[in-house]
Amino acid sequence: MSELPQAGGESGRDGFETRAIHAGAPHDPVTGAVVPAISLATTFAQSAVGEHRGYEYSRSGNPTRAALEACLADLEGAGHGMAFSSGLAAEHAILSLLGPGDHVIIPGDAYGGTFRLVDRVHQPMGVTYTSARLDSSGVGSDNLAGAWQPTTRMVWVETPSNPLLGVADIAALAEATHARGGILVVDNTFATPYLQQPLALGADIVVHSTTKYLGGHSDVVGGFAATNDHELAERLAFFQNAAGGVPSPFDCFLVLRGVKTLAVRMDRHCASAAAVAGMLEEHPAVSQVLYPGLPGHPGSRVAAHQMRKPGGMVSFVLAGGEPAALEVARSTRLWTLAESLGAVESLIEHPHRMTHASVAASPLAVDPGLLRLSVGLETVSDLIEDLTDALRRAG
Structure with a gap:
């Protein structure tokens, strides 16, 4: 060995x-x-x-x-x-x-x-x-x-x-x-x-x-x-x-x-995630946004101390619950409905039925109205427009 x-x-x-x-x-x-x-x-x-x-x-x-x-x-x-x-x-x-x-x-x-x-x-x-x-x-x-x-x-x-x-x-x-x-x-x-x-x-x-x-x-x-x-x-x-x-x-x-390109990719992931989180925080169809870069996040101060930037992941809860979450996940054009995260393309997923289905009956169960975003490297205005259209279609 x-x-x-x-x-x-x-x-x-x-x-x-x-x-x-x-x-x-x-x-x-x-x-x-x-x-x-x-x-x-x-x-x-x-x-x-x-x-x-x-x-x-x-x-x-x-x-x-x-x-x-x-x-x-x-x-x-x-x-x-x-x-x-x-x-x-x-x-x-x-x-x-x-x-x-x-x-x-x-x-x-x-x-x-x-x-x-x-x-x-x-x-x-x-x-x-x-x-x-x-x-x-x-x-x-x-x-x-x-x-x-x-x-x-x-x-x-x-x-x-x-x-x-x-x-x-x-x-x-x-x-x-x-x-x-x-x-x-x-x-x-x-x-x-x-x-x-x-x-x-x-x-x-x-x-x-x-x-x-x-x-x-x-x-x-x-x-x-x-x-x-x-x-x-x-x-x-x-x-x-x-x-x-x-x-x-x-x-x-x-x-x-x-x-080799991790640093430059993470800078872009973080910048775009912050923009997406800011849009979601103002949207009437969204009841909660979970992103460490937002001042209202309970971990924002710790994140600012131990992290260089808040990251490229954003989760949010739909005011309309699971039906609205499923409709948004189904309706996006640029956000690919798929498991995994952290790649150049933007992904959207429904943890309750997808990546976290194994904890559905446990104390770790995820809110069915929650969606998780992996914010990719596409033009951020395109991502925001696509997500906004999906939220509108979900009512």
């Missing part, structure tokens, strides 16, 4: 955009190629038994994957990074740090796939869980204390959360978690390392679905986990290799390609 990937050393002195382009991807020493090669080899020659050049078998380590892991670890300020075949594969590896009898606290508005993984995969194996509002509107640290049990080993946080855009105070939750002997995991998918640095704020592990903003083009599925704790990294790398949930070299290449 190859050594754990290391972050980019001296490149840490460079700016984010520079590191996104250069970290983990040096010019090829033989050809001078400026793009990392897609290494399709499944096995690697050894000069003698146990003597190799860092790679033995591609599930255990692959040069293209190593380049991606080094790049993303650098961007997260992490000493170690592990790439996985999907975001849920990365989450599964992290939750596998827990054993029978251990307890995890998950957010009260977690992604439906995360809830399903905890509730239907890890709970039958003996892990217990409690859901609690950990965002600033729920006084996260106080709720964490109330949910804590003698067997609690892990606290899982999304910030901003999916789909309610709740903002958790990472530093406060890290302090409260560490004081009780637990580890804090932060899902940084919505924010990306460009907007937010959970490890620098005290988190122990950061996790991503690289399918979303990091890939950025709706053409690759992947996941990533990073940490500065060497012991945790060794255990995660063991699960990565033993369970085999690794991305293909081509998938790693696609994510690396997407990361």
